[in-house]
Amino acid sequence: MRLRHPGGTPLHLSYCTNVHAAEDLDGIIDQLDAYAVPIRARLGTDVLGLGLWLAAPVAAALAADPALRARLRRELTARGLEVVTLNGFPYRSFQDPVVKHAVYRPDWTTRERLTYTLDLALVLADLLPDDAACGSVSTLPLAWREPWDAARADLAARRLDRLSAGLAAVESATGRVIRVGFEPEPGCVVETTAQAVARLAGLDGDRLGVCLDLAHLACAWEDPAAALKELGRAGLRVVKVQLSAALESADPDALRPYAEPRFLHQTRNPEGGAADDLDEAFDRRLPGPWRVHYHVPLHVTPPAPLATTVPVMRAALAELVGGPRPLCDHFDVETYTWGVLPPALRPETPAQLAAGIAAELDFARAELHDLGVTS
Template identity: 50%
Template structure:
């Protein structure tokens, strides 16, 4: 979906297709013809934005084959779909039975991560609409936190320097501006906004490399939105893209009913980093007994933004709304790319059981976000 800011800027809202499992071209096209098309119809919009997730093997194929790329473009066109952003965080296997820490590999010290991102740049330059101000690709925050060293950090810096050169070349050769967005995440080398801002400072200014602000991750770390935006502004680091999502919140971990309900979210597929207000954190829900339980917990479990969990559990939609105010509610938008990224539908307690129910859930999230965006004064472009 598209929205016009009061300053004339075009703001895009999409949903991320990493919720869908396919990793080959035929499967991705089937998803577009199926669930994505249903979401657009549920919302009754002329054009729906999709933030494509392309596994590395498919990104390589699309970058090399005009025939394959045209097949994907035709599928997007016939379903009224557009792409301004790609999710370049998961490399492959995002719907394996157990994903866990595999999602952080290969990291930014490994050549496979660089090659994958270069392929995504080439693909997006050919897919994005001509009237989009830029295209964006979100990526992991360097690596999981261990092991790390000055040498590994230097290797990551060299890779990003090569990315910056390629982005400039693509813009010169095609007229398409592509930007790469580093996404802080709990447990990673860059897990909080100040860390990511410090690392990204060399790319500050009207940048091709900046930050992907995931509002779920920010909330899990108990980061204050106002402080976070002030930190980025002071350093000149730009928000290239924001994943507008919500985390699971446990107001009172000592509540027996809260702990019982929390067990329903302790599934083995994804990593669910958990943080305690004012205290330490653990890497997954099965480790929460290590926490004191004397203060609120927040869990890296992307929950639907439009529907609160069963009480006494809640979600961090308040943090999301606060971030939206900063992102697009001011005199000028701080980013033009917003993406709903609830990839956990398949592991939610009482989650959807078929494609129609999934499409209805995704559409309900986007409708909720649309109401908040228009409530900030933006006008939906029909």
């Protein structure tokens, strides 16, 4: 959706399609009709933004064939849809029965990760609306924390230099600016704001920055205002913001229904206690309260003693858009866990999922309106 900051800057609000399983072009187009078109109708907006997820094989096919890119853009335009951001974190198979640590492979020590990300940048340059200032691609925070050593860090640094050069080449060829944001996440080489500064400061600040996922920020028990100030002092641009909420509970036992086999649910407490998944947190009897990397629908208030980190999201938005100029212009609602929610919350049909995503987007739009952003 197109929004406008009080200072006049256009803002883009979208939803991330990594919640859908399609990994070929025909399947992606089918999902536009099954989900995006009904969502746009429910929201009553002329244009709906998508944070499109393209698995590596379809990204490679699109990057290799301008006619395919033109077809995808036509299909989007015909449905009142637009794309200014891509999610380049999951490489493929993100809705498989078991994902867990596989989502972090291949990482930024590999040629495959570099190739995939530059494929996405080239595709996005052709999908961008003519009046969009730039495009963004989110990616993983270098790698899972193990194994990681000086040799792997050096290899990743060389890949990032090639990424910067590749993005410059895309800009030279297409006239479109594409930026890549590294997404701090619990358990990874870059988990916290301090680690982002340590690992990423000094990179090409025009093209490389941070994708700020607000559920991840909350799981790190970070203060949004302090985090954004630290990123600003280091010269790290917030390329993209993922609007997401994590689970929270002072009574860890209330979280047992959310332990499930597909995704990793890193768990943290405010004293620095950490577990890489909910099952591990239960086994270790990690003291509460817990925040859990489990993206829950923004508009849903779970029964006590459960809560969500929407207050952290709200505080972050106040910092991001509350000043005379926004600190970011791409906002993507990223709840990919609809299919693994407890049965009482889980949508059973495409129509129910579309209704849930529309409700999230409406919630996010209302939060931005409360800060003076207009439609």
